[in-house]
Amino acid sequence: MNHETRGHLTNSHWGTYRVEVRDGRVAALHPFEEDLDPSPIGNGIIDVLEGPTRITAPMIRKSWLEGGPGTAGDMRGRDTFVEVSWEEANRLVAAELNRVRRDHGNQAIFAGCYGWASSGRFHHAPGQLKRFLNCIGGYTASVNTYSYAAAEVVVPHVLGNYVGHLDMSTTWDSIAENCELFVAFGGLPLKNGQVSSGGTGVHVQKAGMSEAHRAGVRFVNISPLRSDVMDKAEAEWLAPRPSTDTALMLGLMHVLMTEGLCDKVFLDRYTVGFDRFAAYLDGSTDGVVKTPEWASEICDLPADTIRDLARRMAAHRTMISISWSLTRQDHGEQPYWAAIVLAAMLGQIGQPGTGIGFGYSCVNTTGLSRRHLHFASLPQGQNPVRDFIPVARIADLLEKPGQSFDYNGKQYTYPDIRLVWWAGGNPFHHHQDLNRLRGAWAKPETIIINEWCWNATARHADIVLPCTTPLERTDIAMSPKDPYLVAMDQAIAPVGQARNDHDILRGIAAAMGVEEAFTEGRSAEEWQRWIYDISRQSAARERVEMPDWETFQSNGVFKVPAPDRPTIMMEAFRADPDANPLKTPSGKIEIFSETVAGFGYEDCPGHPAWIEPLEWLGQAQGYPLHLLSNQPRNKLHSQLDHGSVSRADRIDGREPVTMHPDDAAERGLTAGQVVRLFNARGACLAALRISDDIRPGVIQIATGAWFDPDGTTCRNGNPNVLTPDKGTSRLAQGPSANSCMVEVVGEVGDIPEVQAYLRPN
Numbered sequence: 001m002n003h004e005t006r007g008h009l010t011n012s013h014w015g016t017y018r019v020e021v022r023d024g025r026v027a028a029l030h031p032f033e034e035d036l037d038p039s040p041i042g043n044g045i046i047d048v049l050e051g052p053t054r055i056t057a058p059m060i061r062k063s064w065l066e067g068g069p070g071t072a073g074d075m076r077g078r079d080t081f082v083e084v085s086w087e088e089a090n091r092l093v094a095a096e097l098n099r100v101r102r103d104h105g106n107q108a109i110f111a112g113c114y115g116w117a118s119s120g121r122f123h124h125a126p127g128q129l130k131r132f133l134n135c136i137g138g139y140t141a142s143v144n145t146y147s148y149a150a151a152e153v154v155v156p157h158v159l160g161n162y163v164g165h166l167d168m169s170t171t172w173d174s175i176a177e178n179c180e181l182f183v184a185f186g187g188l189p190l191k192n193g194q195v196s197s198g199g200t201g202v203h204v205q206k207a208g209m210s211e212a213h214r215a216g217v218r219f220v221n222i223s224p225l226r227s228d229v230m231d232k233a234e235a236e237w238l239a240p241r242p243s244t245d246t247a248l249m250l251g252l253m254h255v256l257m258t259e260g261l262c263d264k265v266f267l268d269r270y271t272v273g274f275d276r277f278a279a280y281l282d283g284s285t286d287g288v289v290k291t292p293e294w295a296s297e298i299c300d301l302p303a304d305t306i307r308d309l310a311r312r313m314a315a316h317r318t319m320i321s322i323s324w325s326l327t328r329q330d331h332g333e334q335p336y337w338a339a340i341v342l343a344a345m346l347g348q349i350g351q352p353g354t355g356i357g358f359g360y361s362c363v364n365t366t367g368l369s370r371r372h373l374h375f376a377s378l379p380q381g382q383n384p385v386r387d388f389i390p391v392a393r394i395a396d397l398l399e400k401p402g403q404s405f406d407y408n409g410k411q412y413t414y415p416d417i418r419l420v421w422w423a424g425g426n427p428f429h430h431h432q433d434l435n436r437l438r439g440a441w442a443k444p445e446t447i448i449i450n451e452w453c454w455n456a457t458a459r460h461a462d463i464v465l466p467c468t469t470p471l472e473r474t475d476i477a478m479s480p481k482d483p484y485l486v487a488m489d490q491a492i493a494p495v496g497q498a499r500n501d502h503d504i505l506r507g508i509a510a511a512m513g514v515e516e517a518f519t520e521g522r523s524a525e526e527w528q529r530w531i532y533d534i535s536r537q538s539a540a541r542e543r544v545e546m547p548d549w550e551t552f553q554s555n556g557v558f559k560v561p562a563p564d565r566p567t568i569m570m571e572a573f574r575a576d577p578d579a580n581p582l583k584t585p586s587g588k589i590e591i592f593s594e595t596v597a598g599f600g601y602e603d604c605p606g607h608p609a610w611i612e613p614l615e616w617l618g619q620a621q622g623y624p625l626h627l628l629s630n631q632p633r634n635k636l637h638s639q640l641d642h643g644s645v646s647r648a649d650r651i652d653g654r655e656p657v658t659m660h661p662d663d664a665a666e667r668g669l670t671a672g673q674v675v676r677l678f679n680a681r682g683a684c685l686a687a688l689r690i691s692d693d694i695r696p697g698v699i700q701i702a703t704g705a706w707f708d709p710d711g712t713t714c715r716n717g718n719p720n721v722l723t724p725d726k727g728t729s730r731l732a733q734g735p736s737a738n739s740c741m742v743e744v745v746g747e748v749g750d751i752p753e754v755q756a757y758l759r760p761n
């Protein structure tokens with residue numbers, strides 16, 4: 001297209017780059033010059049575009065090909081693969097879809113397809129697959145995310161909306177100007193601000209935090225990890241036991257209530273149900289007074305520290321940030337609800353630079369100043385199937401057809417799944433208790449995956465359809481959360497026989513007689529232009545003038561002009577709650593929710609409460625260390641784990657696990673040695689990193705290492721062999737990965753080699 005004159009551009013969740021192409025190969029990705037804090041993650045792709053981990057042709061699992069659907073599901077992950085032509089692959093997939101539809105109905109197809117895929121508005125793999133399946137009668141879907149399912153379900157009961165408020169987070173400029181004290185539950189790890197789903201133009205988190213620090217904002221890092229706030233911000237570090245923030249917040253709120261530090265005017269005008277909650281705080285309802293001393297016993301911070309923090313929060317203009325990680329724990333609804341009530345008691349919600357924010361630095365776009373535009377995407381059509389699961393209930397779905405489950409006040413039934421199709425996600429990365437998932441995964445008759453690399457999910461499939469990476473196709477990066485629109489150029493030819501997901505599905509649609517319904521007669525380029533033009537018209541209605549398609553293509557980048565004033569979350573509600581009510585039953589902040597109380601869930605009552613997690617340091621039950629499996633700094637989830645950037649960060653090829661020196665000494669472990677992390681669910685191998693930047697009793701290993709099973713042990717340090725597969729509560733059924741206890745020992749004898757990055761036979 002226009003890259004002859006302006007050079008190739010690409011975009012990813014972790015940034016925008018100029019692509020240097022030499023002899024038809026990608027030689028380097030150079031950071032976009034407007035990005036003053038580019039991420040190194042991008043270059044990790046170069047050495048894996050080709051090579052043993054690349055899937056270069058359609059592949060069928062041998063037993064499935066020979067015996068047909070349903071053959072030797074337990075061989076998934078161990079079987080060999082047979083290469084077939086695209087024609088043959090299309091024929092096999094079409095025939096199998098027709099069989100399952102005819103014999104069992106479309107609800108027997110699970111295509112929740114959770115995953116981050118790649119940025120690029122058109123070639124969004126899950127969106128493409130869902131559109132295709134809707135052309136043939138639909139599929140069983142999934143709802144909510146792994147990121148913050150508990151918040152997605154509980155916060156709408158409290159504030160009327162969750163994602164809407166997250167999108168309207170108070171911007172960094174307003175924080176720098178107005179905030180004095182920034183209290184971050186789960187910290188503000190810059191490692192996470194490297195990415196944003198849908199694509200990143202330039203990185204702003206470091207600048208936002210630095211500016212606030214220069215302006216005098218004091219940061220408090222409440223996290224088991226010191227590194228969760230950058231050194232430069234000179235944060236005060238408070239390291240509670242993991243999964244106990246709700247108790248800590250209750251202790252803080254008790255101080256506010258008993259010392260007359262609550263903003264009563266705010267509570268009266270903007271909230272309902274404080275009295276019911278106060279009766280819990282002061283122990284009238286359960287006989288337990290939620291004093292700082294009580295909280296201290298649970299979270300293990302000194303009572304005086306809690307008291308002092310509460311007084312400082314009341315005395316200053318305070319912003320509370322609550323990281324998404326706090327939802328990914330047992331009863332992950334509670335810290336979110338509690339943090340909102342804490343902010344309501346301080347009375348600063350809706351004012352400049354203060355109040356509450358949902359996870360500053362979880363992604364680059366939280367606090368990023370931008371216009372809020374509506375961009376089009378590929379229409380997905382209508383799914384006639386009503387069945388769904390809360391996203392993290394995948395193993396339950398496969399194991400328990402016909403059984404019922406609770407979700408947000410209703411009961412539903414798991415359908416009987418015969419065929420699973422994934423495009424753009426890696427359940428053998430993202431799900432908990434992978435040994436359990438492996439067992440459940442053996443049950444469906446057929447598993448299809450679109451992937452470009454031989455990760456664990458590809459290895460555990462029957463039909464592997466090789467797709468392109470963004471460097472091998474043309475697209476547009478156009479995320480409503482990021483001001484930069486980027487023309488994504490095709491830099492190189494597709495590797496091997498890889499096809500774009502859209503073309504893969506078009507081929508299968510043709511074999512099933514629905515090609516016209518799937519494409520509506522448009523080529524990929526015509527669709528991109530269609531999406532762009534509709535978005536351009538929508539932007540024009542917001543008085544933002546986007547260039548026409550040709551100009552955009554020849555320039556390569558368009559930046560939506562910044563708004564002329566900061567965004568302040570819930571500003572309109574604060575200004576006039578009668579004219580701008582929240583979408584809750586009362587129109588106000590629901591400190592007590594009659595709706596949630598009415599569900600009668602003992603694990604999610606009508607107001608925030610401390611409910612002991614299944615696994616935590618207060619109840620060690622044989623496994624004495626709390627394992628945090630947080631997001632990796634050198635990649636996005638499992639993406640590019642096989643690439644050079646991620647692998648350079650390893651210790652002799654092993655994933656590092658961080659432990660406090662006292663815990664290492666107690667176990668006689670030394671830095672760099674290979675250790676075994678284990679509990680009743682499984683084990684994984686990792687290399688020991690010793691640091692006093694972690695709370696004693698807590699260990700940390702990043703997620704993302706490709707699952708490499710050897711029995712129930714992962715040779716490659718994937719923490720999800722250890723994490724519990726339990727819903728946060730009957731309300732949200734979100735994932736609880738961060739409430740996980742383990743033990744660690746030195747690995748002795750022959751230490752098995754990592755095999756995750758070899759091509760399967």
Ligand SMILES: Nc1nc2c(c(=O)[nH]1)N[C@H]1C(S)=C(S)[C@@H](COP(=O)(O)OP(=O)(O)OC[C@H]3O[C@@H](n4cnc5c(=O)[nH]c(N)nc54)[C@H](O)[C@@H]3O)O[C@H]1N2
Binds near residue numbers: 147719
């Ligand atoms: N223990 C623990 N587990 C966790 C978490 C945790 O904190 N702790 N975090 C959870 C969270 S928040 C999340 S969001 C999930 C993330 O889980 P996922 O989103 O499933 O993880 P990714 O590795 O991003 O998977 C995306 C997959 O899409 C593939 N892909 C990329 N581009 C394309 C494309 O164009 N087409 C196709 N067909 N495929 C493509 C990639 O190769 C990759 O395999 O993990 C969750 N799991």
Ligand SMILES: Nc1nc2c(c(=O)[nH]1)N[C@H]1C(S)=C(S)[C@@H](COP(=O)(O)OP(=O)(O)OC[C@H]3O[C@@H](n4cnc5c(=O)[nH]c(N)nc54)[C@H](O)[C@@H]3O)O[C@H]1N2
Binds near residue numbers: 194195224633634
């Ligand atoms: N580089 C990079 N960035 C990413 C991602 C990635 O894979 N790589 N993934 C993206 C995705 S999908 C998401 S959802 C976001 C997630 O964003 P987060 O949920 O914020 O990510 P985490 O790194 O899991 O958690 C942040 C910190 O919370 C702390 N923490 C954990 N449990 C507790 C607790 O009980 N109490 C307290 N006080 N602190 C706790 C941990 O020390 C951890 O480092 O990150 C996004 N950003």
Ligand SMILES: [Mo]
Binds near residue numbers: 146
């Ligand atoms: Mo996420």
